[in-house]
Structure formats: C-alpha cells, structure tokens
Amino acid sequence: MHELYFQKFNEKVRLTETEQERIKTYLTYKKLRRKQYLLQEGDVCKFIAFVEKGALRAYSVDDSSAEHIIQFGLEGWTISDLYSFLTGEPATYNIDALEDSELVLISKSAHEELLLTMPKYETFTRLNITGAYLAMQRRLTSIIGSSVEERYQDFIALYPHIAQRVPQHMIASYMGLTPETLSRIRKRISTNK
C-alpha cells in the first residue's frame, strides 16, 4: 500500500519509525482500474500521486481532439498536473490509468502541512522537484537538438520499462510523432543495426 513510497523516501532522506508513522497519517491510498481517470482537464488538481503499482499517463487534448502525452508514471514515480496543483487553476492535463494501479496520494493540504512541519519532507520534495526539472530539461534539449532517431534511441535507453509496457502509438504521442513516423524510424534503426 505504501511500501515503495517509503522505500523511495528513505533512499533520499532517512526517516525514523516515528516520522514514518506521522507521514502515514497524511497519505491517501487509492486504487484505480485501467482506463479510469485520476484527473480530468478543467478540474483543479488537488494531489500529487505516487505510483505504488501500475502505470498512468498525463496528456493534453488539442482542438482537433488529438492526445499529446506529457508524462508517463510507472512504479516509484510521481504524476500530477503540477501547475494546477500549485496555482489552484483548472488542470490542462488529463491523467488516467494504463493498467490497474495502486497510488499514494498527497493532497494539497497534507502537502502544505508536511512542508511546514517536517523538514525531511521538504528535503524529499525538493529532491523530487529537482529530479523532475532535470528530466524536463533533458527532454527539452533532446526535442530541440536531436534527430528523431537519436531521441527514440535515447528514450529506449533511458526508459526501457516504458517501451515494454506502453503501446507504440503512445510512445509516438509522447515524442510528438505520428505512429507512422515512429514505425518508420524503428524500421530504419533495426535495418541499420
């Protein structure tokens, strides 16, 4: 229910038994079935979700109803519409489950109270946000400066688990490509091997 959450927490910041028990009182445990929404665009995002088990995606939908995947969330990762969570503005992302999932949710009020009262939680949050910022910077650099072949190969090298669990058309959406283009790239890469 919260084993992985505390494992990841302790890897970054070591907690005592008492501190762990205290954090537990703030957590919401939520099960989501495949295809169910955790968040729909237009609602305010009131939580950060940590994935204990399963897989989720965050995506936006454009005017022509095309989906653009912003982020995947696999075991041990967090997923949220951070802009909406931090500003209280309506979410621009949808988040749904790609597989049956088990989540640990941290609500806005729980998050704020823990930040104020528990320095270790603040450190854990800072490290998570820094990690997410670096990942986003890497993604941006790759979109601006790399060829699509390089981007796909980097993606596979960096996230081999996603490639195995997520359908190709979603990976194409994450990379900003059509499924046909991605398929051509994969073919090209395999013939060049």
Added chain:
Amino acid sequence: MRTTQSIAIIGATGNMGSALSRSLAAGNYRLLLCTSNLDKATAMAEDIRKGNPAAMVEATDCTMEASWEADIIIVAVPYAAEKEVARRIREVANQKIVISIANPLNDTYDGLVTAPGTSAAEELQKLLPNSKVIKAFNTTFAADFATPLIDGRQVDAFIAGNDGEALQNVSELVSTVGFNPIVAGDLAASRTLEDMQLLLIRLNAKYDYNWRAGWKILHQ
C-alpha cells in the same frame, strides 16, 4: 467536478443504503455497492442499470477493497455495526471523506444509546482519526429519496463536519440526490442532528406521517 468520483456504500442493500445508491446513480459517480450478501448487491446493481443504463455501478462483498478504490465512503450500517466497519476500513479510509448516516437509536426508538456530549458521527471519527468524517443524510427518511419534495417543498438535508473542502464536496452530493444542503456546523453539531431525527421518528409514529416527512427551515 468532471472527474468521476468513486463512492463505496457500505451496507448498500439496507433500507437507507439502497435508497441512497439509487439516487446517487443518477450523478457523475461510480458506485461500489458493498454488502456481505453479494447476490443481493448484484441484483440491486442490475436493477439500477435497468432503470438507468448509463449508471456506473458495481457490486462487491469486500468492504476494504471497495473503500480502497473509493474517494468517498458512506457507512450505511446501523450504529452498532460501525465499530466493525471502522476496523476493516481504517487504513484505506485515511484522509478520505467518510459519511456517517447512522442515528444511534435504542431498541424502543424513544432515545439514543450514545452518551450525552457525543454523537454517532463523533464516535466514528474517534475510530477513524485520520479520515474526514461528515454527518449527512441522517435527518431524511429512506422514503424521501424517491421524491425529495414533500408538500411541494424541497426537503432540507443537514450536514456537519470539521473539514471545509469535505463539507463542500458532500453538499454537492446532497444536491445531486435532490435535497437542499444546509451546513449545520462542525462535527459536534451531529448531536443536534441525531436528536432531530429522533424527534422526527417519534412524530412519525405519533401522527402517522407514513415516513413521508422531513425538515424544512423557513427563513426570509
């Protein structure tokens, strides 16, 4: 809210549980009907879907699993059974809205079994210290759910609780069912609300309202 919320109704096939479930099925909610008698819950889910094919409703006999999936938990069991329910859901109900609908009536329906200075809702909060317990739906009879209008007027439904956001959320739920939500105060206001229903039950017996009675605050 656009995101569908899941509601676990524990004791869904009881008198109040069943009335609540049938009304809530019309809203943007996914209902998990929990009861130990799975056949009965399955038949009820089918019956709800027959009347409303778009209803998102499922039957289950596992209270803990359903509460784990749920965003909101409604404890629709008699007061005496709440302790056992709380024991089962304690961990998965953490930080979630738990609605207490029970009135702690004695066997002869002429008094409450709770000690003065407390209420069924406050006792449930003690058993689930990390949940957001909200008192709601205790001042309405099950018969009121089918038609929340009595004598042409919309019945009021009182709500009590300590968490502002949870009160707002439950007010929306009460409106969906068709009652007029009125926030009465913090969770201690449940004492008055439970006493109010004791009075209504006694008046119902005395004047034979046939369970078609409710509260309405008249105001300017």
